[in-house]
Amino acid sequence: MKCEECSDKLDRYVDRELTNTEALEIQLHLEGCPDCMEHYEFQSHLKRLVKHSCECDTAPKAFREKLRQILS
Amino acid sequence: MAEPAAQTAFAEEALTHLDTLYRGALRLTHDPDAAQDLVQEAYLRALRYQHSYQAGTNMKAWLFAIMRNLFWDRFKGSRKDDVSLDDVGEFVLYEKLRDEGARPEADVLDKIAASEVVSAVDKLPPLHREVVLLVDVEGFSYKDAAQTLGVPIGTVMSRLHRARQQLQKSLYDYARESGIVRPNGPTQVAQT
Known part of the structure; x- marks a missing residue:
């Protein structure tokens, strides 16, 4: 696999949307290519950053209780 | 209407996804009060249409779909054409x-x-x-x-x-x- 192909599939690899065969091909390429591995780790880091940043918001307890009463 | 016990079980399971719905509503409306209104309406609608939910399927996705459809109906007047996104080219x-x-x-x-x-x-x-x-x-x-x-x-x-x-x-x-x-x-x- 060339770096360009790896780069094209990197988002889907990070999102775990590739087939097992495709994922294995990427994995093998990453193990032998420090540049692509660094790019992969950056994209994974970015995805985690978005997730953790937006996950800070949770439903207020009072709202949860209100809903529980409405729905029961 | 479902039996009381079944309705309670449904509501309990639905409430396990509250944070996901609230977060989504908050990000869509940018307003905590509007987000709560939207989520509450979504849960009431879900309860009303619980017969259309197939047990064992993805309840979180089903609830989110109800919530975001309400958002587009109520808050955006079903207009989904505001998709303009500045073309930043291939920015990595x-x-x-x-x-x-x-x-x-x-x-x-x-x-x-x-x-x-x-x-x-x-x-x-x-x-x-x-x-x-x-x-x-x-x-x-x-x-x-x-x-x-x-x-x-x-x-x-x-x-x-x-x-x-x-x-x-x-x-x-x-x-x-x-x-x-x-x-x-x-x-x-x-x-x-």
Whole structure:
């Protein structure tokens, strides 16, 4: 696999949307290519950053209780 | 109407997804009160139509679909044409930082506050924002996201791609403006 192909599939690899065969091909390429591995780790880091940043918001307890009463 | 015990069980299971719905509503409306109204309405509608939910399928996706459809019906008047997203071209933050010599690139991400990331997500047009919320924040598969949004998987992928490009551009602009990355400056990421 060339770096360009790896780069094209990197988002889907990070999102775990590739087939097992495709994922294995990427994995093998990453193990032998420090540049692509660094790019992969950056994209994974970015995805985690978005997730953790937006996950800070949770439903207020009072709202949860209100809903529980409405729905029961 | 379902039996009381069945309704209680349904409500209990539905409430386990409250944080996901509230987060989504908050990111879509940008207003805590509006988000609570939207979520409450979504739960009431879900309860009313619980017979259409197939037990054992993805309740989180089903609830989110109800909530976002309400958002578009009530808050946006079903207009889904505000998809304008500035064409930032192929913007890959990693490559941009590498080209500018900001190393290690990941250190830049560690210096960006969560509030700035949320702000960058909030700046995305709603149709793009909701894809990021589903896939990146809530961990939906492309397939589940497509079903939730009522669009083909290809549309999920293209919206996600464009949203991420814009998101990375916003984070890069912030990093430049805040001095985390110094244009034409030292090759090291600025220390805070």
